[in-house]
Amino acid sequence: MSCVLACSDLDAGYSEGRPCVRGFDLELHEGEVLALLGPNGAGKTTILMTLAGLLPGLAGTVRIGGRGVKPGHARSASKAGLVLVPDDRALFTGLTVEDNLRLAVSSRRSWVAQRDIILGHFPRLAERMKVPAGALSGGEQQMLAIGRALVQHPKVLLIDELSMGLAPVIVERLLPIVRTVADTTGTAVILVEQHVQLALEIADTALVLRHGSNVLQGDAATLAASPELIENAYLGAHDTEDAEVAK
Template identity: 60%
Template sequence: MSGLLLRNVSTGYLPARPCVRNVDLEVERGRIACLLGPNGAGKTTLLLALAGLLPRFTGDVVVDGLVVESGRPRQAVQSGLVLVPDDRALFRELSAGDNLRLAVADRKRRRGAIDEVLEYFPALEKRMAVAAGRLSGGEQQMLAIGRAILQRPKVLLIDELSMGLAPVIVDDILAALRRLATERGMSVLLVEQHVHLALRTADDAAVLVHGSVALTDSAAALSTEPARIERAYLGAAARVYEPTGVVREHPTVDDR
């Protein structure tokens, strides 16, 4: 299987009390999946586990058919999993250009690689000499994503993409992500609070509620049936119609 595959993944901070339980999820190459859910559902915790920053208690994370070791962030990156965290983790005192240059160890390919980033985010070109901490929120998010793609990810993980950003900036970033997924065959998994923005760009969607997947379907299907998302958020049972036509029932809080 090409792309990202999660099988029965449980994770958290205490093995006896996992925050995320038995998650099955798939993001094929060239596709964007959004992970939705209320605050505290475990979305960020799941991304941290995928990036190796938290251990997995159960289950496998598979990238292009190869299992990624648990709790090994360096190995996760080497496997192709790259995380853009919700705080963007930029070197705020360094210039935007220096933030990008630090992501490319090979000096021979550095200039060309950075030029490719600027093709996706042309707004950064005139801001390369500006300290990252002085950039606007949208520019910082572009810089964080640009730095991530310099690591040649197979799977790009983005936490809270639109936090604090104007909708027009979010639209530009989402358009760039669509290009990245299509042109580079990259799998993208993004956590997003703005449901309609996420569904408008994504191919697939999953709703996480109290650490468990309550609903999965194509983004197109869910965008036309918002009541199903509302039921999942509120904990009512959700009938899930997969793109293949298979009907699946995901247990929610009320059902367990």
């Protein structure tokens, strides 16, 4: 599988000289799902926003599909094939479900095909196409946010806190769809998620951040079978020199 996202020695944060994330390295391959884990304030959202060009990289490089992305320029990241689903979903709440989806489709001629693909993943939206996004349930809004991202045919899909405000049973239904999308389209996914075990069930690899540093990384199934490794990483009991686990 080809590498679609590469970060090298990336520093990220909100002010020059004061990075929240330091020396972040990552290679993400086609169809790979990475669970990006860690306690609140670890720097997970900061990384996603930096990759998406919504924050300037303070140091290091980001390449998408082998193409260098201009730091701090969302258009550069988007043109290279990266799409972010933020934790607030960023929907146009006064527009209908259909209008939210249509706005993300690059060609009017492809609308019907794209609609059918999205409704195949999220059949509930078929009943809600004429409903304003602001009138949807939380789960329906997340379906719409992910669907709107998918019609852009991302090479890399970033999903920040998919489970925000959702009941666990809804999260259990949505996460397997992320896995299916990665498998069927080759889209690489970075998933920030607080439901650790649910995320590990659908991920290929996982990485734990703490205080802006990578303290644990490895095969998702291996980490799921050793929850004490995750717990130690969250609590700071894991030595950062042993950040790689057996794959």
